[in-house]
Amino acid sequence: MIELQIWFREGAELFYLRIALLTVLVILMSGCGEDYYRDGLRGGVKSQYIDPAFDQYLKIWERYLGRKVNISIYFSADSNNAGVCRVWDDGHREIQINPNEWGRYYNDRFYRENILFHEMGHCLLGLRHQDEMFQYAGSRVPASIMYSKVNHFYGTTRKILLERLFGKNIIKDRFYQAELRFLLTKSQFLPANYPRLSE
Numbered sequence: 375m376i377e378l379q380i381w382f383r384e385g386a387e388l389f390y391l392r393i394a395l396l397t398v399l400v401i402l403m404s405g406c407g408e409d410y411y412r413d414g415l416r417g418g419v420k421s422q423y424i425d426p427a428f429d430q431y432l433k434i435w436e437r438y439l440g441r442k443v444n445i446s447i448y449f450s451a452d453s454n455n456a457g458v459c460r461v462w463d464d465g466h467r468e469i470q471i472n473p474n475e476w477g478r479y480y481n482d483r484f485y486r487e488n489i490l491f492h493e494m495g496h497c498l499l500g501l502r503h504q505d506e507m508f509q510y511a512g513s514r515v516p517a518s519i520m521y522s523k524v525n526h527f528y529g530t531t532r533k534i535l536l537e538r539l540f541g542k543n544i545i546k547d548r549f550y551q552a553e554l555r556f557l558l559t560k561s562q563f564l565p566a567n568y569p570r571l572s573e
């Protein structure tokens with residue numbers, strides 16, 4: 375309420391305050407955090423650790439990327455964000471996934487993939503947020519996996535977003551059907567118009 379009152383008050387002197395409040399609001403609404411730490415004390419590349427919970431998703435990513443990746447992915451509730459990408463001075467990259475957020479979507483593997491792939495976009499491809507939208511099946515939907523908020527259309531537009539990200543026709547991937555089967559096993563929030571599996 376306080377923010378809204380200030381927002382509508384007249385006066386140029388409040389300009390910077392408005393910007394600051396808007397920034398805070400945007401950060402609060404964002405599902406993701408980017409932390410680029412500067413920490414010269416940490417020498418050497420730390421050993422790779424990947425929590426088994428992320429194995430299946432990582433396999434999908436590596437297949438489309440065409441190579442293995444060197445990264446750590448583990449659960450941490452340090453941040454309120456669904457996921458955080460950290461890039462250290464020594465080049466080590468790690469992704470922290472919030473266990474509460476991951477648990478909340480226990481029945482939606484598409485959403486889990488979305489969180490993870492978004493953070494991997496930051497950490498492994500160096501991508502920043504991209505909030506462009508496009509028209510799909512009568513709705514305005516996020517055009518990138520790097521959309522800064524929760525993408526409720528991810529299940530429907532996954533194929534398009536991954537093809538944009540990796541520059542490949544993913545349907546031609548010989549693992550595509552097995553991958554869909556894995557994701558569809560837990561897909562509570564999947565829209566009804568998702569392409570059916572071909573048997």
Ligand SMILES: [Zn+2]
Pocket residue numbers: 406407408492493496503522
């Ligand atoms: Zn992000």
